[in-house]
Amino acid sequence: MSKNMHVCKLSDIPVHGIMDFVIGSGERVLVANFRDKYYAYNGNCPHQGTCLAEGFFDGAVLTCSKHLWQWDITTGKPIGLAESPLEGYKVEIEGDEIYVRQANALKMAELFSDISTSTQDRLVQLTRREEYESGSVLYDLGDTTDDLYILESGRVEFELGRDDRTSAAGFILRKGEVFGWAALLEQQPVRIAKAVCVEKSALLRLNGEEAVKVLASDPASGYLVMRQLATLITRHFTSSSEK
Numbered sequence: 001m002s003k004n005m006h007v008c009k010l011s012d013i014p015v016h017g018i019m020d021f022v023i024g025s026g027e028r029v030l031v032a033n034f035r036d037k038y039y040a041y042n043g044n045c046p047h048q049g050t051c052l053a054e055g056f057f058d059g060a061v062l063t064c065s066k067h068l069w070q071w072d073i074t075t076g077k078p079i080g081l082a083e084s085p086l087e088g089y090k091v092e093i094e095g096d097e098i099y100v101r102q103a104n105a106l107k108m109a110e111l112f113s114d115i116s117t118s119t120q121d122r123l124v125q126l127t128r129r130e131e132y133e134s135g136s137v138l139y140d141l142g143d144t145t146d147d148l149y150i151l152e153s154g155r156v157e158f159e160l161g162r163d164d165r166t167s168a169a170g171f172i173l174r175k176g177e178v179f180g181w182a183a184l185l186e187q188q189p190v191r192i193a194k195a196v197c198v199e200k201s202a203l204l205r206l207n208g209e210e211a212v213k214v215l216a217s218d219p220a221s222g223y224l225v226m227r228q229l230a231t232l233i234t235r236h237f238t239s240s241s242e243k
Contacts, residue, residue: 004092004099007031011096013038016059020051029089029100032073034059039073040100042087052086062086077113085110087176105152105204108176111228115221122214127204138180138195138203145182145191147205154201159194181229183208 005023013019013033020030020043028043030052043052045064056063061079063070069082076086087108089100106112106124129152132138138149138156149156151173158179173179179195182188183206215222 004101007040007098007100009096010038010093010098013098016057018053018057018062020053023100030062031091031098032057032062034073037074038091038093038098039076040089040091040098041076042089045069046084046086047082085113085176105150105176106206109150109178110176111178111225111232114224114228115215116218119214119218119221123206123211126210126214127206129202130205131202132197132200134197134199134201136197136201138197139191140194141191143191145180145185145188145208147207148178148180148183148211149195150204150206151177151179152202152204154197154203155199156195156201157198158196160192178232181233184212184225184229 005027007021007023007029008019008031012021013031015033016035018030018032020028022028028051030041030043032039032041041052044050045052045055045066047064047067047069050064050066052062052064055065057073060073061070062073064082067081070079071077071082071086072079076088078085085108088103090103092099092101104124106127107120112120112123127150132154141159156173156179180191182191215225
C-alpha cells in the first residue's frame, strides 16, 4: 500500500497558481490551487516529459508550453489537442502541510476513468499486483488471452504481427495504461503481440473473463469501457502503421 508523501506547505502555492516540487522518492509533483482546493499531478507532461510548471495556468486549465496540450486541473482530463490525461495523486492536508498519495493505477487508466466508482472498486479488488525484472516476457505471440494488464511503474515494449511477420510497435506506456486488451474481446483467443519489460516494472493483472462479468453487471459502465477500448485500439494501431 502506498504511503503519504510530504510535498510542501499550503502557503507555498499561490492562489489560483501552480508550483512543482521534487519529493523524497525523486518524483516531480505539480500542485495547483483552484477555488480553495488543491490538486496534484505528475510534474512531467505525459507527451514528451516537458516540465509542466513551465507551462501556462489560467486558474482552471493547464497548458503545456511545448505542444500546447491542455488539461482540466480539477480532473486531469485532456482538453483539445491533448490525447492523454495527467497522472494524478490523492491530496491530503494535515494542518498547513500538503501530502500526496499515489492513486491506484486502474483508477487512473483512461480505459476505466469514466465508469462508476463502485464498478472501479470491484475491478480493483480483482487485480493482482506483480513485479517483473527487466527482460521479462509478459506474453508472446500465440499465447492465450486470459488477462489484461495495467502498468503501475516501469516500461513495456511490444512487437506486433503474426507468425514470422513481426515488427516493433514503438509503444511507450505510462502509468495507468492498459495493454493485453484482447482479454476483453470475444473471438480473440491468442495474442498477436509480444510484450517485454525493458526495465523493472510493476503491473496490475486482471482476468478478462472476470472483468467482463463485472462490466456486464453495470451496462452503462460496460458501454463506456468498450467505446473507449475501440478508441484506444484505433489510436495505437494508427500510430504504429505511421511509423
